[in-house]
Amino acid sequence: MKNILIIGAGKSSSALIKYLLDKSNEEHLFLTIGDISTENANKLINNHKNAEAIVLDVYDKNQREKLIKKADIVISMLPARFHIEVAKDCITFNKHMVTASYISEEMKALDAQAKEKGLVFMNEIGLDPGIDHMSAMQIIDKIKSNGAKMLLFESFCGGIVAPESDTNLWNYKFTWNPRNVVLAGQGGAAMFIQEGTYKYIPYSKLFRRTEFLKVNNAKFEAYANRDSLKYRSVYGLDNISTMYRGTIRKVGFSRAWNIFVQLGMTDDSYTIEESENMSYRDFVNLFLAYSPSDSVELKLRSYLKIDQDDLMWEKLLELDLFNPKKKIGIKNATPAKMLQKILEDSWTLEENDKDMIVMQHLFGYEINGEKHQIESSLVVIGENQTYTAMAKTVGLPVGIAALKILKGEIKTPGVQLPITKEVYEPILKELENHGIKFAEKEVPYLGYNPNHVMG
Structure with missing residues (x-):
């Protein structure tokens, strides 16, 4: 039996575990799934004879090393900051490793050692990053192989709620880590290039500088x-005049989300005194001026210039933001953590809710003096709260890559992302068997999206 160690059994691991268990008899696999709690892992394993769930604290060096030593390949589904200790152990004990996370500087620093030992350290092999890289490179390589010059590449991806489960005014529910949603866009300006002109959007303006797509x-x-600019070199598009990557939401979400940004509710840099005893109403009041006479509602509407009959106001009321009885209940919480708690009340998927992944790439190129544009789109609908479209599109590429590395079908060593034919061709082909297939069409070359309001 080949031993696969999966560390982390969170929201995105359901489809990964199911895929590998479905293959386990045929491919002689045994899965060990380690997490701080075994509850979710046991539910996903469902007494399958080729898997076991164990309690694993990733900070427990002895236990971690013992498990990695026994494995033939290690899949880390932990939050990105935890990968590096696992990766160092994989170098020490000569084990291949797969993650869905962006390559960190610390991970990149292990490249030479991984190559020296012939180890594949595959990263960014989930959805975004992951399927976006593979599907984009497949078309870019095809365009270039015909002798064409790339002029434009725009890529959009989002995890949202499917139309049949869209039951709130925000047209949004959490389909992955809620913390990442609350902190989205922070940590520096958004950077891209549009028609040869560099553009920068500070976080404070990010959600008012949106564009529309169909x-x-x-x-x-x-x-x-x-940072869209770093992908020019990753995709071999150093001289391209338009490079833009964006996150998809239903129309109207960003304008409403901007309220939280302007108030300071998404800040994660400081903690609030006595946060555990605060009501939702107290939380809102933290960010508003003191007034002995005006209500919290009046102060907020006045500060943000929101009319009482504005849909924005209805969206805030729907979240029960002004409830004086509901408590935050989290000690020493940051504003971002407090906001997350409030949103999870309203935006958690119900058991039979379905989510939806939407991705679209635009490729502009020139050949024989003529300009062309290709539009490539993907829509995936989830099954329920457990087997979501998000879990499917993150977990399946991870599982497929791990199995192909294990079988020696993907063998180029080093710390990498899935942008070579050796990786993307077989994985995209197998994903089609699971209903993850892009629809491509030629569209008139526009050079830019005329709906841009990015300035």
Whole structure:
């Protein structure tokens, strides 16, 4: 039996575990799933004979090393900051490793050692990053192989709620780590290049500088990802005049989210005294001027110039933000953690709710003096609260990559992301068997999206 160690059994691991268990008899696999709590892992294993769940504290060096020593390959589904200790152990004990996270500087620093030992350290092999890299590189390589010059690349991706489960005014529910949603866009200006002009959007303006796009005749909006520029060299597009990556939401979400940004509720840099005893109403009042006579509602509407009949106001009321009885209940919480707690009350998927992944790439290129544009789109609908579209599109590429590394079908060593044909061709092909397939079409070359309001 080949031993696969999966560390972390959170929201995105359900499809990964199911995929590997479905293959376990045929491929002679045994899964060990380690997490701080075994509850979710046991539920996903469902007494399967080829898997076991164990309690694992990733900070317990002895236990971690013991498990990694026994494994043939290690999959880390932990938050990104925990990968590095696992990765160092994989170097020490000569084990391949797979993660869905962005490559950190610490991970990159292990590249030479991984190559020297012939180890594949595959990162960014989930959805975004992951499927976006693979699907983009497949088309970019095809365009370039015909002798064309790339002029434009725009890429958008979002995890949102499916239309049949869209039951709130925000048209949004959490389909992955809520903390990442609350902190999205922080840590520096969004950077991209548009028609040869560099553009920078500070966090304070990010959610008011959106653009619109259509996927399968449905209209969406997108806000800019933090650093689109670094992908020019990653994709071999150093001289491209337009490079933009954005996050998809339903129309109207960003304008409403901007309220939290302007108030300071998404700040994660300081803690609030006695946060555990505060009501939702107290939390809102933290960010408003003192007034002995005006209500919290009046102060907020006045400060943000929101009319009482504005949909923005209805969205805030729907979250029960002004409830004086509901307590935050988290000690020494940051504003971002307090906001997350409030949003989880309203935006958690119900058991039979379905989520939706939407991705779209635009490729502009020139060949024989003529300009062309390709639009490539993907829509995936989840099954329920456990087997979400998010879990499917993150977990399946991770599982497929791990199995192909284990079987020696992906063998180029080093710390990498999935941008080579050796990696993307077989994985994209297998993903099609699971209903993850892009629809491509030629569209008129525009050079830019005429719906941009990015300035």
